[in-house]
Amino acid sequence: xxxxxxxxxxxxxxxxxxxxxxxxxxxxxxxxxxxxxxxxxxxxxxxxxxxxxxxxxxxxxxxxxxxxxxxxxxxxxxxxxxxxxxxxxxxxxxxxxxxxxxxxxxxxxxxxxxxxxxxxxxxxxxxxxxxxxxxxxxxxxxxxxxxxxxxxxxxxxxxxxxxxxxxxxxxxxxxxxxxxxxxxxxxxxxxxxxxxxxxxxxxxxxxxxxxxxxxxxxxxxxxxxxxxxxxxxxxxxxxxxxxxxxxxxxxxxxxxxxxxxxxxxxxxxxxxxxxxxxxxxxxxxxxxxxxxxxxxxxxxxxxxxxxxxxxxxxxxxxxxxxxxxxxxxxxxxxxxxxxxxxxxxxxxxxxxxxxxxxxxxxxxxxxxxxxxxxxxxxxxxxxxxxxxxxxxxxxxxxxxxxxxxxxxxxxxxxxxxxxxxxxxxxxxxxxxxxxxxxxxxxxxxxxxxxxxxxxxxxxxxxxxxxxxxxxxxxxxxxxxxx
Amino acid sequence: xxxxxxxxxxxxxxxxxxxxxxxxxxxxxxxxxxxxxxxxxxxxxxxxxxxxxxxxxxxxxxxxxxxxxxxxxxxxxxxxxxxxxxxxxxxxxxxxxxxxxxxxxxxxxxxxxxxxxxxxxxxxxxxxxxxxxxxxxxxxxxxxxxxxxxxxxxxxxxxxxxxxxxxxxxxxxxxxxxxxxxxxxxxxxxxxxxxxxxxxxxxxxxxxxxxxxxxxxxxxxxxxxxxxxxxxxxxxxxxxxxxxxxxxxxxxxxxxxxxxxxxxxxxxxxxxxxxxxxxxxxxxxxxxxxxxxxxxxxxxxxxxxxxxxxxxxxxxxxxxxxxxxxxxxxxxxxxxxxxxxxxxxxxxxxxxxxxxxxxxxxxxxxxxxxxxxxxxxxxxxxxxxxxxxxxxxxxxxxxxxxxxxxxxxxxxxxxxxxxxxxxxxxxxxxxxxxxxxxxxxxxxxxxxxxxx
Numbered sequence: 001x002x003x004x005x006x007x008x009x010x011x012x013x014x015x016x017x018x019x020x021x022x023x024x025x026x027x028x029x030x031x032x033x034x035x036x037x038x039x040x041x042x043x044x045x046x047x048x049x050x051x052x053x054x055x056x057x058x059x060x061x062x063x064x065x066x067x068x069x070x071x072x073x074x075x076x077x078x079x080x081x082x083x084x085x086x087x088x089x090x091x092x093x094x095x096x097x098x099x100x101x102x103x104x105x106x107x108x109x110x111x112x113x114x115x116x117x118x119x120x121x122x123x124x125x126x127x128x129x130x131x132x133x134x135x136x137x138x139x140x141x142x143x144x145x146x147x148x149x150x151x152x153x154x155x156x157x158x159x160x161x162x163x164x165x166x167x168x169x170x171x172x173x174x175x176x177x178x179x180x181x182x183x184x185x186x187x188x189x190x191x192x193x194x195x196x197x198x199x200x201x202x203x204x205x206x207x208x209x210x211x212x213x214x215x216x217x218x219x220x221x222x223x224x225x226x227x228x229x230x231x232x233x234x235x236x237x238x239x240x241x242x243x244x245x246x247x248x249x250x251x252x253x254x255x256x257x258x259x260x261x262x263x264x265x266x267x268x269x270x271x272x273x274x275x276x277x278x279x280x281x282x283x284x285x286x287x288x289x290x291x292x293x294x295x296x297x298x299x300x301x302x303x304x305x306x307x308x309x310x311x312x313x314x315x316x317x318x319x320x321x322x323x324x325x326x327x328x329x330x331x332x333x334x335x336x337x338x339x340x341x342x343x344x345x346x347x348x349x350x351x352x353x354x355x356x357x358x359x360x361x362x363x364x365x366x367x368x369x370x371x372x373x374x375x376x377x378x379x380x381x382x383x384x385x386x387x388x389x390x391x392x393x394x395x396x397x398x399x400x401x402x403x404x405x406x407x408x409x410x411x412x413x414x415x416x417x418x419x420x421x422x423x424x425x426x427x428x429x430x431x432x433x434x435x436x437x438x439x440x441x442x443x444x445x446x447x448x449x450x451x452x453x454x455x456x457x458x459x460x461x462x463x464x465x466x467x468x469x470x471x472x473x474x475x476x477x478x479x480x481x482x
Numbered sequence: 483x484x485x486x487x488x489x490x491x492x493x494x495x496x497x498x499x500x501x502x503x504x505x506x507x508x509x510x511x512x513x514x515x516x517x518x519x520x521x522x523x524x525x526x527x528x529x530x531x532x533x534x535x536x537x538x539x540x541x542x543x544x545x546x547x548x549x550x551x552x553x554x555x556x557x558x559x560x561x562x563x564x565x566x567x568x569x570x571x572x573x574x575x576x577x578x579x580x581x582x583x584x585x586x587x588x589x590x591x592x593x594x595x596x597x598x599x600x601x602x603x604x605x606x607x608x609x610x611x612x613x614x615x616x617x618x619x620x621x622x623x624x625x626x627x628x629x630x631x632x633x634x635x636x637x638x639x640x641x642x643x644x645x646x647x648x649x650x651x652x653x654x655x656x657x658x659x660x661x662x663x664x665x666x667x668x669x670x671x672x673x674x675x676x677x678x679x680x681x682x683x684x685x686x687x688x689x690x691x692x693x694x695x696x697x698x699x700x701x702x703x704x705x706x707x708x709x710x711x712x713x714x715x716x717x718x719x720x721x722x723x724x725x726x727x728x729x730x731x732x733x734x735x736x737x738x739x740x741x742x743x744x745x746x747x748x749x750x751x752x753x754x755x756x757x758x759x760x761x762x763x764x765x766x767x768x769x770x771x772x773x774x775x776x777x778x779x780x781x782x783x784x785x786x787x788x789x790x791x792x793x794x795x796x797x798x799x800x801x802x803x804x805x806x807x808x809x810x811x812x813x814x815x816x817x818x819x820x821x822x823x824x825x826x827x828x829x830x831x832x833x834x835x836x837x838x839x840x841x842x843x844x845x846x847x848x849x850x851x852x853x854x855x856x857x858x859x860x861x862x863x864x865x866x867x868x869x870x871x872x873x874x875x876x877x878x879x880x881x882x883x884x885x886x887x888x889x890x891x892x893x894x895x896x897x898x899x900x901x902x903x904x905x906x907x908x909x910x911x912x913x914x915x916x917x918x919x920x921x922x923x924x925x926x927x928x929x930x931x932x933x934x
Contacts, residue, residue: 103715103819104848148664159662161671162639177911183815183848183884184636185625185675187904188912188931193638193671197664217721237580243603243692243760283721286764293760342660344581374662411658411665418665429658429665437646437654438667440918456666 001065001085003042010045010087013055018093020044029088032073032080033135036391037420041068041082046090050168050176050206053089057204058174060087060450068452069204071112071143074135076338077419079147079199079455089204091142097121098207106165106182107212111142111205115149118210127212130157133415134323142205148197150415152248152322155240155373156281157213159415161196166209169195169202172451182209194441199417201452202445216281219247220291221315224276224298225269225305229253229356229368232274233348235301236372239278240345242293249373250277250322255332255382256369263328266321269305276372277318325369326380333365333382337394341405342414343375354404355379362397364390376414377405403428418456426458484540486519493522493564496532501525501570508565513545513553514893516562521547523567527645527653527684530566534682535651537564538924544649545926546678548589548620551612554890555624556677556929557901568619571684574598576659583642583659585687588619604690607634611801619683625675628800629726629756632846634691637674644670645685649920659687672915677930680919694758696765697725698788699795702776703750707731709780710751711822714845716775717755718818722768726756727846728799731825734840734853738802742794745785751825753781753845754799756792802842804855808864811890812852814875816882821845824878828852831874835867848884865895872899880905904931 003021011019020026021043030038047053060067066086073080082088095112102125109118115136119128133139133149143149145167150159157163166180180192195202226232236249252260252275257268268275276298280290295306309315329336343351352368355377359366370378381397383390402412406428413422426435435457442449442457484492486504493502501523508521519542524530537544542563547553549569571589578584579602586595592606593614599605610616610626620626622644627636634640643657646669656669673683704710710729717727730738735752739745746752753776757768773784787795803809816824825841832839832854840853854871856864868891876886880903888901904912909932916923916934927934 102719104817105718148668150662150664154662158635158639161668162635181883183817183882184631185627185815185849185885187885187887187902188908188934189676189680189915190625190638190671190674191911193674194668196671197668214719214721216723240582241580243695245692282723283759283764283768285761285767286723286759289759289761289764342658342662344578344583344660346578346580371662375660376662409659411660411663413665414660414662415664426666430655433652434654434656435666437648437652437656437669437919441667441669441672441915444914444918 018046032075034078037078037081039082039084041088044088048093053170054174061173071140072138074139077417077421079419108209113141126215131160146200147417156245156247163211168207170204172446218284218287219281221279221309223307224303225272226274229274229352230349231301237345238297247279251372253368255367259328259332260321262331264324334384336380338380339398340416341402343405343408343410345375347408424458497524497529511565514558518562518565521565525570530647531651538650546682548617551616552624558896560928582690588683603693606688607691623678633725641670643687646681648681649924661689678926679930696762697758699756700772701785702753702781703747707751707822707825713779724755725758728754729843729845731841738798741798804853807857810854810868813889814850814879814886815884816848818848820882831871837867869898876903902931
């Protein structure tokens, strides 16, 4: 592209302070939360309104310049990785709450708004926004829409898609469209539904209408301390089989506990093989009635100790450990590589056994800290890239875990997305016809393929491999190993 | 175009002669006055695929058909060449209770699915109208829902994986059989509510919920519909978690009270609040709160239903219909705060046209069903009246940030009013999925929004 001419035109749209062209400043945007991938955009623009976004996109469309939208850049699959030579549109400046409508239980927000700000703003009136990914103090609602972000609360309250009812979107040709809104059952195809989770490949979100909910009357959080992973795993599906719908059931293994205790001292027993955190909420009498059956299930599965948080401080402390777990990994390992595949709940004991054996066989530790209540694993393979071949080994282990999950009837990602990272695994789950159907939807939104190209779909490599081997080949390329 | 004999022969080759009918045998499958040349009932996904490949090659227009409970929905089809009946695609594909998921073939009746799941104290959180007769595929294709969506959500919240046969016969899947999944695009959402215009749903996987151990319903009544607005607002803003929050106008309340033999004031607006939980104490405490809130907002007395009466009440409410003479059913979606006004406006407009009106609202979700009848008027006069009601209520619903759809009406009315009412400016983009997925317009042409 003719950088100078394009930059001049874009400056005309977003102003002098809305554009970044200096290579040093551009470096901030060269990666998202998955830092093994890096790519330098040619220009970054930081629009403040829908009209500015549309203006910028029209330029990209006219000039056939590939472009990518970015929220807070906390994504873990390279979904917001810029395109070399392309334009990156940073959405952080569009971060206002436009409307809160408590009686209709809706809010309208701009995409750059940080997830937790919304709940903070609603809290004085006793309302909240449910989806709470671990990165909620940094990640943006627009990014959550792109990734269909989850979090621990899935078993009872679902994920982002269940809470997003309407969108304003700038299509890749610069057209501004509205899907859905504050009311249910909008006419025609569920364009909001198909858009959520499209990983920034359909359009640039400029407004989001979300469901807000009244805070429950009561919340109880329990910790079960277990001597074996198997007992903890068995407890999870046993709780479900009892007809209990917990808000969350989270599991942490000993490696995670070690890291967390060094990091934030949440009070988990250091010698526990695994702990489960279970949370229930709802009307007071119902919550009371749910605690005993969970304790019974724990006991049937040989729990060593059960702690029920007595007050809000104790509850928050239990959660603090869980929420800080990824950040605390630095306490026990210089680096980690995380996957987020999903298994049916009853397969939890077998996959945990598989991961344990894999770790032994490959000689790298794995810390498991994950959403057990919905079967969404987060095995963190601990490695040190200073040691020759360890990163490669960690990635290979991640690939084996994904494959095992899919063999057990699961899914290759529960909330982090495919992005660039996992695109070559797609054929493990979907055949050519399935993928072709998805490509048709991409064409509906982006017939020219300008928006976030190269993500989600397996790279076209004539004669090349797909799946884990192809994945390694791609990662090798990224790391300059071939 | 194939002659009838040749067509029956070709279809028989695909699904067996016992599963193809033509001529007078096809007459129960008329859609808005248009009779198909043949009705074909494939017995497997492969056979559905073969029939679609055949229909596409021949350029024949296909109307998918579950159990026919919602065939009145949609615009008048452009052409009906083949009706493809899914009722032979029945039964469980996978069910592991502790996974809290289950996969069924699309021709299964919801009732049959619930019976299987009920054996493990689980269920699919859907209770649409005609729940005893409707198939899963039909419910999903029409995005049909009922009172319990307040607690459990609608099809878009409950379906986690789907299998579809496209217009050309290709079989594809979307989603995954686990409760959390973001692998690729969320194709489930595309097919749900698409009225079979992008593909035929042949299999679906649901996330399940436990059956509540106890469920009871509080019935309250209000002299004026405006009072119900306050009652609903206060219940929604309370710690109570209702499974359903239904508002009925006096015409509907009277009919339901008679059918279910429940005590309900017959001249008032009725509010029914269902509470389900794991323990009776938890239900009691919430019912007390609801009772107090209703009392404070104007309800003179309340009744609590449980057991058989409770079930009978909800069956009558869910399947509410006025069957005297000419009927039409409209569904509006509006802001929750506009429900009471939408009821009042509906009653005014219907009265002006000399039509009787029963209104059943999912008051906590903003969904309103208007049931119109005209007992003593001519069909012509009835259609004029309904057309006027549709136009007025559609304008109201749009003003309340929603929409109004004609769910059921005589075919003649459909040439008078647009049954969907999708605003013109939304149409060009809405046509694009159809153009990608079914460029030949084989599936249900003319029936979906904007004549898609």
